[in-house]
Amino acid sequence: MTQSGYASERETTEGRVFTVTGGDWDTVTGSIDPLSNEKIVVNMGPQHPSTHGVLRLVLELEGETVTEVRPVVGYLHTGIEKNLEYRNWTQGTTFVTRADYLAPLFNEAGYCLAVEKLLGITDQITERANTIRVLFMELNRISSHLVWLATTGMELGAISMMLYGFREREYILDIFEETSGLRMNHAYFRPGGVAQDVPESAIKKIRDFLVYLPKKLKEYEDMLSGQIIWQERTKGVAVLDVTGCLAMGVTGPVLRASGLAWDLRKTMPYCGYEDYEFDVPTATTADVWGRYQVRLAEIRESLKIVEQALDRLRPGPIFVADKKIAWPAQLAVGLDGMGNSLEHVAKIMGQSMESLIHHFKLVTEGFRVPPGQVYVAIEHPRGELGVHAVSDGGTHPYRVHMRDPSFVNLQAIPAMAEGALLADVIAGGASLDPVMGGCDR
Amino acid sequence: MSIEPTSPEGANLGAPAQVPSSPQKGMFGITGTGDVSGFGGLVRPRHEVVGTPKPYGGYFDEVTDALEEAYPGFADAIEKVVVDRDELTLHIVPERLAEVAQIMRDDESLRFELCSSVSGVDYLNSDARRLHVTYHLASMTYRRRVRLEVAVPVGGSVPTVTSVYPTADWQERETYDMFGVIFTGHPNLTRVLMPDDWEGHPQRKDYPLGGVPVEYKGAEIPPPDQRRVYQ
Known part of the structure; x- marks a missing residue:
């Protein structure tokens, strides 16, 4: 390997030391005639409020026009995929949920569906488990889109939208907390079902929310849509047509805002989405405005699905019947979060030794998954979330790769922003709704 | 370079x-x-991964037949066809990957417009060609999926598909970053998730997870990759 150009290195007793001098900076600036050449290079991020986390954009500007954008990612890489290989299949949900932290339930759903497909138990998932999954995924989609509305509002100058968006999201997080014990990073979906049943109190909260949100949503739409600044900042900005989207692999609301009604819930249904009635909203403007319209409409469609899912919720088991896979404990939310229910602890410790053995084996060893590989894709709030899972027949995942929509969509920033104004980079980047936890994994 | x-x-x-x-x-x-x-x-x-005999069932026969018709080098380029868990995998000779991808995208009866995902798998100790790269293609026209898989040895190279699917750019960079597979012809093959000066390719199976032992109430818990585990 050749010596890297920007940082010299030397060996010391404490290890290798890199010296970053930036010494060529004077030659770079000195060679530019400020009168004839106004080209400047601006480093935006990784610590910048409008980059949704730790995204870094290297911008080349001429005046206020962007001539080149180079997105730099990886600042939030946490090695989730590598870590998965050292835990058993069930523990995997605890890791993947932390990837895209605004849509944790989608990460879990994608992962669980992949494991279930590997196990060949996809059609044994109980109806109640599937309905709960759909219900919670759609609530999560709403909360994710609300954060998008909030952050994008803030970045384009509507600070009040930020406060409102986060406030409404808090309602959904309360529902999640009531059910799984945690506001985020739930590890609620497990291979084979869901960790525990939805309590009646959470159902009531969801019903209240269904009445509450539409009114508020209308207020926010009234507040933003008629706003001349909002229109100026979004209409005709960061245009990416269908061809561009497909070439760059952009899916989700951005693709639908360019006119292609590609929604995996409709086109390649999973979890019983084919039985729900909802529309796939599209726009034809292919700009930030269109993406805003599509996301607002999607929140409304999700509310429809949530309502249908609530009506479909019939009492029944929430885990597959196969006791070799189903989690042995009946979990319950206690004061300190979710754990084994007291009845289950009493049973395995006091009454049934076989139950104790079974519990111990399944929790410490986990279940074996037949060797092979699968690819499962679901419709994430940001696009296609794909999980490529490989098993070697053991109790640990051999390899799990997450195709996160944020990672793929971010490639499109140069295509959307080059040649436009600097302010439009912010609007365009925000309209992709990147979440760096998912992008960098 | x-x-x-x-x-x-x-x-x-x-x-x-x-x-x-x-x-x-x-x-x-x-x-x-x-x-x-x-x-x-x-x-x-x-x-062992064994090839599946015809007929494959579902749309898999249509896809393979269409590819065979459109691509004269089918017999040389396709190592084996595997159908498992309702998914079609075409194992391809690495040098032919870009050609096959081009036809998969452009042929009227194939039309795999979207390259959904690129990822790598390290099958350590399987054979010399231990590093596998998988391309998951999706056809929006026909609502189909197919997986292209190539296997190369350590230090081996795969022709890039970025000219066919520009979206593969970052994903191939990630695969290079994590597995050290070199994509020839790639416009900018640098690390994307790990720091630029990182050594090694972390997702390889012989790359350690790392970690330090943690003391908890007097007992020392070893890092995850050194714990006693069921396999």
Whole structure:
């Protein structure tokens, strides 16, 4: 390997030391005639409020026009995929949920569906488990889109939208907390079902929310849509047509805002989405405005699905019947979060030794998954979330790769922003709704 | 620029890798006198990937027939066709990958417009071509999916598909970053998730997870890759 150009290195007793001098900076600036050449290079991020986390954009500007954008990612890489290989299949949900932290339930759903497909138990998932999954995924989609509305509002100058968006999201997080014990990073979906049943109190909260949100949503739409600044900042900005989207692999609301009604819930249904009635909203403007319209409409469609899912919720088991896979404990939310229910602890410790053995084996060893590989894709709030899972027949995942929509969509920033104004980079980047936890994994 | 393969990858960082041997032996990841369970002699063989005979069922026959018709080099380029768990995998000779991808995208009866995902898998100890790269293609017209898979040895290279699917750009960079597969013809093959000056390719199976032992109430818990685990 050749010596890297920007940082010299030397060996010391404490290890290798890199010296970053930036010494060529004077030659770079000195060679530019400020009168004839106004080209400047601006480093935006990784610590910048409008980059949704730790995204870094290297911008080349001429005046206020962007001539080149180079997105730099990886600042939030946490090695989730590598870590998965050292835990058993069930523990995997605890890791993947932390990837895209605004849509944790989608990460879990994608992962669980992949494991279930590997196990060949996809059609044994109980109806109640599937309905709960759909219900919670759609609530999560709403909360994710609300954060998008909030952050994008803030970045384009509507600070009040930020406060409102986060406030409404808090309602959904309360529902999640009531059910799984945690506001985020739930590890609620497990291979084979869901960790525990939805309590009646959470159902009531969801019903209240269904009445509450539409009114508020209308207020926010009234507040933003008629706003001349909002229109100026979004209409005709960061245009990416269908061809561009497909070439760059952009899916989700951005693709639908360019006119292609590609929604995996409709086109390649999973979890019983084919039985729900909802529309796939599209726009034809292919700009930030269109993406805003599509996301607002999607929140409304999700509310429809949530309502249908609530009506479909019939009492029944929430885990597959196969006791070799189903989690042995009946979990319950206690004061300190979710754990084994007291009845289950009493049973395995006091009454049934076989139950104790079974519990111990399944929790410490986990279940074996037949060797092979699968690819499962679901419709994430940001696009296609794909999980490529490989098993070697053991109790640990051999390899799990997450195709996160944020990672793929971010490639499109140069295509959307080059040649436009600097302010439009912010609007365009925000309209992709990147979440760096998912992008960098 | 030629990139010479460096080896052993990552072996100079931290603890030695806890590599599952193949065929996998024992049950707890330890050998010798430490294992008093009696399960130390268990051997779990690695399973061969075998080709599926025709007919494949579903739309898989249509896809393979259409590709055979549109691509004269089908017999040379396709190593085997595997149908497993309702998914079609075409194992392809690495040098032919870009050609096949081009036809998969452009042929009227194939039309795989979207390259959904690119990822790598390290099948350590399988054979010399241990690094696999998989391309998951989706046809929006026909609502179909197919997986293209190529296998290369360490230091091996795969022609890039970025000219066919520009979306593969970052994903191939990620695969290079994590597995060290070199994509020839790629416009900008640099690391994307790890720092630029990182050594080794972390997702390889002989790359250690790392970590430090943690003390909790007097007991020392070893890092995850050195714990006793069921395999």
